[in-house]
Amino acid sequence: MPPPAQPSALVVDDDDSIRLSTAMLLSVMGVTPELAGSGHTALQLMHDRHYDLAIVDLSLPDIEGSDLIAKFHALAPDMLIVIMSGDNDRINRVRHLADHCVEKPMSAHALRSAIDKLLLAHQEMPL
Incomplete structure (x- = not known):
């Protein structure tokens, strides 16, 4: 039996340092990261590949984060979503769209x- 495939994640944030640090963390965790600096780039990537997880900043320059997440749900309903934002009120308004929320600055x-x-909970879900 082949080993399970390495999970993949799409990191969407317009801040280069956050994208790169998140990618480094994911790599250490054994998750293959793909990076997008805008919502439109993320959507292009979504049409070409399946991701197990998306980590999305709510403040993007080209599309509202909640709108992007709604599009992600339409394209890949089983993809896990983590929202990032420095605005706790905003997180609370869209919390229902995500599997988890992280407030910036995040550790x-x-x-x-x-x-x-x-990822552990997702792997344990029956098919």
């Missing part, structure tokens, strides 16, 4: 813990 530990829990 690597908090993000890693959230991702670990989501």
